[in-house]
Amino acid sequence: xxxxxxxxxxxxxxxxxxxxxxxxxxxxxxxxxxxxxxxxxxxxxxxxxxxxxxxxxxxxxxxxxxxxxxxxxxxxxxxxxxxxxxxxxxxxxxxxxxxxxxxxxxxxxxxxxxxxxxxxxxxxxxxxxxxxxxxxxx
Amino acid sequence: xxxxxxxxxxxxxxxxxxxxxxxxxxxxxxxxxxxxxxxxxxxxxxxxxxxxxxxxxxxxxxxxxxxxxxxxxxxxxxxxxxxxxxxxxxxxxxxxxxxxxxxxxxxxxxxxxxxxxxxxxxxxxxxxxxxxxxxxxxxxxxxxxxxxxxxxxxxxxxxxxxxxxxxxxxxxxxxxxxxxxxxxxxxxxxxxxxxxxxxxxxxxxx
Numbered sequence: 001x002x003x004x005x006x007x008x009x010x011x012x013x014x015x016x017x018x019x020x021x022x023x024x025x026x027x028x029x030x031x032x033x034x035x036x037x038x039x040x041x042x043x044x045x046x047x048x049x050x051x052x053x054x055x056x057x058x059x060x061x062x063x064x065x066x067x068x069x070x071x072x073x074x075x076x077x078x079x080x081x082x083x084x085x086x087x088x089x090x091x092x093x094x095x096x097x098x099x100x101x102x103x104x105x106x107x108x109x110x111x112x113x114x115x116x117x118x119x120x121x122x123x124x125x126x127x128x129x130x131x132x133x134x135x136x137x138x
Numbered sequence: 139x140x141x142x143x144x145x146x147x148x149x150x151x152x153x154x155x156x157x158x159x160x161x162x163x164x165x166x167x168x169x170x171x172x173x174x175x176x177x178x179x180x181x182x183x184x185x186x187x188x189x190x191x192x193x194x195x196x197x198x199x200x201x202x203x204x205x206x207x208x209x210x211x212x213x214x215x216x217x218x219x220x221x222x223x224x225x226x227x228x229x230x231x232x233x234x235x236x237x238x239x240x241x242x243x244x245x246x247x248x249x250x251x252x253x254x255x256x257x258x259x260x261x262x263x264x265x266x267x268x269x270x271x272x273x274x275x276x277x278x279x280x281x282x283x284x285x286x287x288x289x290x291x292x293x294x295x296x297x298x299x300x301x302x303x304x305x306x307x308x309x310x311x312x313x314x315x316x317x318x319x320x321x322x323x324x325x326x327x328x329x330x331x332x333x334x335x336x337x338x339x340x341x342x343x344x
Contacts, residue, residue, distance in 0.1 A: 040219070040220040047216065065343050080324060080327060084223060084324040102173075111187065115184065
């Protein structure tokens with residue numbers, strides 16, 4: 001790379017840094033009063049419904065109760081991500097979103113894998129594990 | 139430049155330090171930390187998911203949890219999230235008093251959350267449902283306790299930052315720190331959503 005090219009690169013980098021600084025001084029969007037309030041109101045609603053459902057004894061079907069509680073929990077996490085953590089695909093040139101997607105994938109693999117494997121381990125191992133009941137210990 | 143083709147180091151890499159805006163990479167760096175923290179919590183959630191039903195003939199969630207207290211705690215944390223949001227908005231406007239005031243309110247909510255959680259833990263241990271009672275309770279104390287510990291450090295950070303802002307004002311470095319604490323605090327609220335959904339509410343449904 002010639003020195004002229006290097007100079008040009010340096011200038012471009014500086015310009016980028018300045019443009020970045022102009023947009024938001026520390027590389028992060030702090031949102032507005034409106035987005036804060038929207039997030040808060042949505043969170044209150046999304047918290048109140050599952051608490052009300054469970055404290056009221058839940059629905060007839062246990063599965064429906066679980067689905068409502070977990071579903072609203074996930075929606076609320078997304079609401080927090082958008083309105084409080086100000087997640088978008090633009091901040092830090094998309095790298096925060098990339099890191100988030102990577103983490104979510106790892107978390108899903110880890111959670112699903114653990115629960116799946118341990119559930120099968122428990123159901124398959126139960127008879128042998130129960131040494132006392134089988135009288136094998138004495 | 140003789141027979142061996144030699145090149146100056148500058149041809150391959152920057153010999154001069156890269157000129158970056160100071161602290162330009164702080165927010166992405168802190169975000170990566172939060173994501174690693176998220177992985178740690180995910181492991182604790184997985185442990186709770188696996189062991190959450192192993193009561194060892196001891197008390198289960200329905201015997202132990204008081205949903206009213208949990209609802210109160212959730213409300214405190216949610217309110218602290220929005221008051222910290224207000225502190226950030228005051229910071230953007232350059233309002234030092236407003237920032238400090240809203241941070242103080244956030245701190246109070248954080249401390250209220252902690253005192254209720256400590257009361258709950260102490261109450262459980264008093265009932266004989268301490269972490270050594272069953273695998274379910276070990277996993278419960280590990281998960282909720284880790285979250286509580288994060289809130290403790292968040293509160294310490296809040297106090298330190300309030301002193302910083304008071305003494306130095308809203309300098310560039312302090313704005314950056316406030317931004318990081320904002321991410322940390324809201325992240326803790328996100329984790330709490332997981333806790334009250336999977337530990338408390340699902341425990342009561344089970």
